[in-house]
Amino acid sequence: MTLPPSRPGAVAPVGATAPNDPVDGYDGLDDRGLLARVIEGDGGALEALYGRYGRACFGLARRILADEQFAQDVVQEVFLTVWRDASRFDASRGGFSTWLLSMTHHKAVDAVRREENLRKRRTTAEALETRESDAPLVDDAVWSLLRRERVREVLATLSDPQREALTLAYFGGYTQREIAGLTSTPLGTVKTRMLAGMRRMKDSLDGLSNAAEPTTPTVPRTQP
């Protein structure tokens, strides 16, 4: 009978080396470094990426879908897509987190459109309000809290119609035509507001890093 392996984090016997134990850890690796390891089949690197962005992806999917279980399904599919097709990431088209969150948004919007009953008709004012949820709120890192506050400040600087168009599209998963109908606004006006809002938001957020805040790695490493 095979002896069970050591539990991660346990003190390994002198000279013992866990199979496939990386020489170094993940702390010093940026997203691209982790992604390179994912391409090589390193499951720990995928978990390290999850540790950095899983919370943001889940928060976004949950907001769009208004359903914990569907949000889980979407985020799981996102990370498994990274696992299967990490080489699809093209650094010339933005950072990894942008790619990841964009994919999360895309899949969540697809899901909410498939599951029409999930779609909660929310007003703009409701879109960014705290919703009651079964998921426990977490104590934010200061950095994360500051980022959220900054993003909300920027949103607040948009005109009401611009903010309405953006939030209904981004968090509500509505198309431009649906937004036009919901807000009794000509379609062309919705498109113009959306572009203006995007540009203003981009200008205001310039310089704010999209990198994840430092987090505790999800995968403890065995001491060499």
Added chain:
Amino acid sequence: MTRPDAHTRYAELAAGHALNALEPEDEQEFLAHLEACELCEHDVVEHRTALAHLAYAPDAAEPPAALLEGIRAGVIASGRPVSWPSEPEPPPTSLSADRDRRADRTRMRRAGALTGIAAAAALIVSLGAWNVSLQNDRDQQLALGDRLSAAVRELGRAETVPLTGTDGVVVAVALLYDDEMSLLVDGLEVNDAGTTYVLWGKSRSGDIRPVAAFDVTGEMFDLRERLQLADGVADVRTLMVTREPGRLAPPLPTQPVLASGTV
């Protein structure tokens, strides 16, 4: 590149595209345009970068432990060779672990499509997290974690056979090796001292023999490691579980089959 003065329409479409808010016909038109327009490609990148910030606007919520477990199970089930720095550790425990576990069961019921290694992997990792979170004794935690980790690792070389109850829910997973078997049990009632669960193997020719007797001792999974397969069931094709009176396995089942699976 399209001339800027003729570009306003596409600039608007670029914003809508980044927001996944275009109508299908607009999306199709824009994608065709995007292939040849560096300006729009640049716009889309900038829009998506800004929107990635917007993703942080909602209040942060802790993802359920089941999410990471599901990702791990998917990775294992993907068939891609995978290495871990060390075996996957059960995710951090939380007060919602019990609820997560119930959600896991709901998920497995709903999915229904999880079979074989995926089902086994999902079951193992989800149960691992749940049990470790409920155990108080540290030594027990470590031992349980080790056994689960060993089971997860061995999935790669074991044949997995989900055993499904009459309601369609997987209640156990058998891991078959050459002449040994491990059995993970979850979802069977605790048996009293006057009964015992028996795992039966049915061969291709129809012979039925007991493979192992086991107890379910609490509302937690049980991992029966490396059961020696009895002679005569090496060509087992079906596995079945019954709950029999007494403490010994009878020669043949006397009670209804509670769960079964095909090898």
